[in-house]
Amino acid sequence: MTIKPKIKGNWLELTIEAPLEGKTLEDILKQDLFISGRMIQRLTRQKGLFLNRKVPFLKKKVKTGDFLRVLVGDKEEGSLVPENIPIDVVYEDEEVLVVNKQAGLIVHPIKPGQTGTLAHGIAFYWLSKGVTGKVRPVHRLDKDTSGLLLMANNSYIHQLLDRQLREQTIKRTYLTIVHGRLAEKKGTIREPIGQDPQHPVKRKVTPKGEEAITHYEVVEEFQEASLVSVELETGRTHQIRVHFDYLGHPVLGDSLYGKKHPWIQRQALHAHRLEFLHPFREEKLSFEQPVPEDMKKLLEKLKESIPSV
Known part of the structure; x- marks a missing residue:
């Protein structure tokens, strides 16, 4: 059953409907409202749970028409x-x-x-x-x-959005400029990523690492570089940078996995698009942000470097 609680100020409010009757308050909090056990413990300490305006026991079974208030602020x-x-x-x-x-x-x-x-x-x-x-x-x-x-x-709200992140319903699309031209113009990189034992900050592709999946598509090619659109299915540390370095096409300007570049002072990587379901309004929100000025100038210089035919 999909329930639709309301938010009023710092409180979540829910009137219990027939399909929920007989469930314990604890089950409703965990299974229907997706509240973690840790947060439930904090709510009980802070007197942040009320059922029919009284502080309830977590094992209490609810009835149709009961009124639940949960402190979420x-x-x-x-x-x-x-x-x-x-x-x-x-x-x-x-x-x-x-x-x-x-x-x-x-x-x-x-x-x-x-x-x-x-x-x-x-x-x-x-x-x-x-x-x-x-x-x-x-x-x-x-x-x-x-x-x-x-x-x-x-x-x-963080718990609800973190759940979307784990279920891969939050879509994150990046624009990056990498060295060279990719042999496959569209594809998926499925290589596990873990800590590099030789470096305290770096990550590397390793069989002992965690699952990492990166989808990509070449948007534009230059003489010695490519503009690539990237969508993450997983969110490992440095995932895009590690995966493209593994392919032999490190991100331009990435001094950690590749080398510095005279035309940009940082890695050419930008979180271009974000899409997620609003946790309460059941509305899909999507946002786009064009590349900042330094990447824009880098693209202009790369275009200028293409020899005329």
């Missing part, structure tokens, strides 16, 4: 000190935030005390609107990768 204070870092907001509502990340910006702190990240900038943006709470990226982008990034506005 964050009471947790974010641990980041907000910083006035400009962010490019593409879309926002009460549940989600989509931003266009600039290259050179880390998404969130990766070590204690780290500052100057996108998450710090979002915390500042939210604070300016009177909103507090944790910054919750649904997926990641490397520091020097630009483009679209999805954020959840509370822990419950």
